[in-house]
Amino acid sequence: MRKFLPAVLALFLFAGCATARWAHAPGEYRFEGGHFVLSIPEGWFVWQDPKATRVVITRDGLPLQQILAGRVAVKDSLPNTKRKFEPGMLPQETAEIVADSFASDKRLGNFHLLENVPATVAGQPGFRLTFRAKDEGGLREKHVIYGFLSGEWFYFLRFTAAERHYFDRDLAAFEQVVRSFRLIPGTG
Amino acid sequence: MTRAAAALLVASVLLAGCATTALPPVTEKEFAFEGDEQRLWTRSEEVQESLAKSGWLFRDDPLEEYLNGIAGKLAPPEIGDRIPFRVFVIRDHRLNAFAFANGAVYVHTGILARMENEAQLAVLLGHEMSHATHRHAVRSFRDMKNKSAFLAGAVVVAGDLGALLGGLGAVASAYGYSRELETEADTVGLSRVAAAGYDPREGPKLFAHMKKYLEEEKVREPYFFSSHPRVAERVAVYEELLSGKYAGMTGTVNREVFLEKTRGALLENAELQMKAGRMAGAKRDAERYLERQPGDPRGHYLLGKILEHTGVAGDPEKAVEEFRKAASLDPSYPEPHRELGFLFFKKGDRTAAKEHLERYLSLDPEAPDRRYMEEYLRSLK
Numbered sequence: 383m384r385k386f387l388p389a390v391l392a393l394f395l396f397a398g399c400a401t402a403r404w405a406h407a408p409g410e411y412r413f414e415g416g417h418f419v420l421s422i423p424e425g426w427f428v429w430q431d432p433k434a435t436r437v438v439i440t441r442d443g444l445p446l447q448q449i450l451a452g453r454v455a456v457k458d459s460l461p462n463t464k465r466k467f468e469p470g471m472l473p474q475e476t477a478e479i480v481a482d483s484f485a486s487d488k489r490l491g492n493f494h495l496l497e498n499v500p501a502t503v504a505g506q507p508g509f510r511l512t513f514r515a516k517d518e519g520g521l522r523e524k525h526v527i528y529g530f531l532s533g534e535w536f537y538f539l540r541f542t543a544a545e546r547h548y549f550d551r552d553l554a555a556f557e558q559v560v561r562s563f564r565l566i567p568g569t570g
Numbered sequence: 571m572t573r574a575a576a577a578l579l580v581a582s583v584l585l586a587g588c589a590t591t592a593l594p595p596v597t598e599k600e601f602a603f604e605g606d607e608q609r610l611w612t613r614s615e616e617v618q619e620s621l622a623k624s625g626w627l628f629r630d631d632p633l634e635e636y637l638n639g640i641a642g643k644l645a646p647p648e649i650g651d652r653i654p655f656r657v658f659v660i661r662d663h664r665l666n667a668f669a670f671a672n673g674a675v676y677v678h679t680g681i682l683a684r685m686e687n688e689a690q691l692a693v694l695l696g697h698e699m700s701h702a703t704h705r706h707a708v709r710s711f712r713d714m715k716n717k718s719a720f721l722a723g724a725v726v727v728a729g730d731l732g733a734l735l736g737g738l739g740a741v742a743s744a745y746g747y748s749r750e751l752e753t754e755a756d757t758v759g760l761s762r763v764a765a766a767g768y769d770p771r772e773g774p775k776l777f778a779h780m781k782k783y784l785e786e787e788k789v790r791e792p793y794f795f796s797s798h799p800r801v802a803e804r805v806a807v808y809e810e811l812l813s814g815k816y817a818g819m820t821g822t823v824n825r826e827v828f829l830e831k832t833r834g835a836l837l838e839n840a841e842l843q844m845k846a847g848r849m850a851g852a853k854r855d856a857e858r859y860l861e862r863q864p865g866d867p868r869g870h871y872l873l874g875k876i877l878e879h880t881g882v883a884g885d886p887e888k889a890v891e892e893f894r895k896a897a898s899l900d901p902s903y904p905e906p907h908r909e910l911g912f913l914f915f916k917k918g919d920r921t922a923a924k925e926h927l928e929r930y931l932s933l934d935p936e937a938p939d940r941r942y943m944e945e946y947l948r949s950l951k
Contacts, residue, residue, distance in 0.1 A: 459847070462846065463845060463846050463847040464846065464847030464848060465846075465847035465879065466847075472916070473942070474912070474939065474942045482844075482845040482846070482847070485845050486842070486845045486846045488626070488662070491623070491624035491625040491626060492623075492624065492625030493625065495938065496938070497938055498938050498939045498942075499939070499941045499942070500941055500942055500945055516623075516624070516625070520620065520623060
């Protein structure tokens with residue numbers, strides 16, 4: 383057994399290197415799972431997981447602020463609603479489906495839509511939603527979601543932060559991420 | 571370990587596990603709340619406070635007054651002030667109702683929207699109130715504790731007890747009790763319904779609504795029944811009671827007052843269903859609402875929104891009619907014009923689109939989606 387021990391230890395250590403972890407990785411971040419690229423602000427951390435279906439970014443911890451970026455197939459429903467996107471839907475219609483999904487989420491209390499405006503993301507016509515809600519623990523949060531349809535996919539970037547202090551402080555960093563967002567050509 | 575020590579350990583485990591689940595109902599003379607039960611009440615109050623702040627309660631004073639009036643008729647006189655029953659409504663399209671140990675009863679808008687009369691409501695409330703009067707929460711907790719202690723060979727310590735009480739109290743209240751306790755609630759509840767003068771024959775009809783809901787949802791069992799006897803078995807309990815103790819008995823149903831008092835909840839439920847993408851259920855609720863309130867522009871507007879998305883041929887054209895009706899019933903109501911403007915914009919009817927979009931913005935200059943309309947109007951020029 384002793385002569386195999388280094389090999390066993392090496393296997394264990396290398397297996398550990400493939401697990402998910404938080405990484406400080408400012409700058410361009412290429413997410414193959416969603417076929418997009420975005421820029422992570424300085425001082426923020428990204429969850430690196432080979433099995434991830436979305437990009438998760440935070441600066442001080444997920445309960446305080448988080449940025450999510452990902453995509454959903456048009457044929458699939460969003461959580462909490464059976465309403466579905468359709469290819470070619472106008473941004474106002476896609477925004478309504480997203481708003482309804484959050485309004486129907488039992489984990490969010492006191493949902494209140496603050497703003498629903500057209501927006502351009504990655505050169506595509508989309509929307510920007512802002513709403514306020516309380517999480518399951520009663521913490522007041524504000525959310526901003528950008529979304530757009532491209533082909534068979536709905537892409538989104540979402541910023542959630544504790545309304546007190548963190549939202550106003552970190553909103554600019556989120557907007558920077560949105561401006562950096564672009565689709566990887568020829569894929570998806 | 572000696573034989574004596576082992577025997578003592580086993581006895582300790584068994585005794586620690588064997589808190590009695592045979593508790594008299596609170597209507598009995600020789601009744602006293604027990605320690606773990608008081609902690610359940612405290613935990614219930616904490617959960618209630620969270621619910622009150624959650625934004626998920628449906629606030630309608632006349633409806634709450636009505637529901638609490640029925641609860642008052644059903645509460646046995648022996649209760650006195652031992653359990654202060656209060657009924658609240660939760661904005662949720664699922665068919666559910668639950669009661670906490672402290673007498674707080676929560677009814678979903680979903681189940682209110684399905685019921686047809688006050689007698690069916692009384693059957694539901696009578697059942698839920700019986701869970702409280704017969705102390706099902708603490709009996710379930712003890713039953714689980716007994717099984718856990720026996721199986722794990724451990725005694726639950728104070729810190730775990732608090733967490734377990736909280737978790738179990740909420741879960742059992744919302745997700746259901748054992749078959750035995752549910753049958754007891756059915757039996758005791760129906761006796762109170764009959765004593766209050768309601769028609770007990772409405773009992774099985776409540777479960778007919780549940781059965782239809784299950785079929786529509788294509789689920790084996792809604793979570794309301796997750797650890798309950800199945801719907802068919804519950805119907806069998808009621809039918810046995812009706813053919814036995816309550817054979818030939820009739821009573822009041824109070825359909826009209828029920829329909830009047832619950833119509834706000836029905837409209838609310840239609841909107842909840844629409845947002846959840848449950849268009850068939852939303853349409854049913856909106857149409858039922860308009861049967862009661864044909865002159866309400868909000869009902870016509872909501873039905874129009876629903877018809878836009880049912881996916882049924884001909885419904886989008888009907889949606890236009892509903893929006894027009896809403897606008898004519900209340901010319902100052904902005905939203906129907908927005909929907910008409912948007913529909914005509916998508917169809918390519920530039921004149922009609924422009925007319926309605928401009929009307930919407932003039933009626934609601936601060937509309938949160940104003941910028942979409944402005945973009946559409948610019949593209950129409």
